[in-house]
Amino acid sequence: QKEVEQNSGPLSVPEGAIASLNCTYSDRVSQSFFWYRQYSGKSPELIMSIYSNGDKEDGRFTAQLNKASQYVSLLIRDSQPSDSATYLCAVPMFSGGYNKLIFGAGTRLAVHP
């Protein structure tokens, strides 16, 4: 089992709809979770962090965490064409005395007008 799994997509949604991106992880002791957005040819940009079970809202973005199910999701409300990008889920792993981030392969989102 991969440490962080995401559906590669593409996920295609119409403008104005809710886009739902999902991520599962294998390390039960993980305490923090991150979503990055990466436009084609650009570097990943941190857009959401979540540490507690439940929902965290930031503008049109809502991150949802369920540690019991080892599941984290990102909802994008009122999707815009400018949201079209690859979304990466990332989970820290502590190993060998230091932290590193384990990234999923990413879900490509396409928002069409």
Add this chain to the structure above:
Amino acid sequence: ETGVTQTPRHLVMGMTNKKSLKCEQHLGHNAMYWYKQSAKKPLELMFVYSLEERVENNSVPSRFSPECPNSSHLFLHLHTLQPEDSALYLCASSQDRTGSSGSYEQYFGPGTRLTVT
């Protein structure tokens, strides 16, 4: 300058050349990373430096040689590369909270687009 900067942004080099990529972070972080991202592939972690000590080398070929002279600067020295090494090379930094897998945001630079001819 703010955040994480990388130079050059684009680099074309022949297989016999020697070049270096530079990364600088202005965030006061104590850990820095090199990643490789090939076309339509996931991020690949190459090297990790924590407190200026290299703590991970993910089986990267010796033609890639990292250097971390202090907590703000990171270099990737390149020599005798292959065409398959063409990729986006990303530098990132974070504040490593030793002994914990808690809050740990990692911030990326804009990347260096490398083409090996």
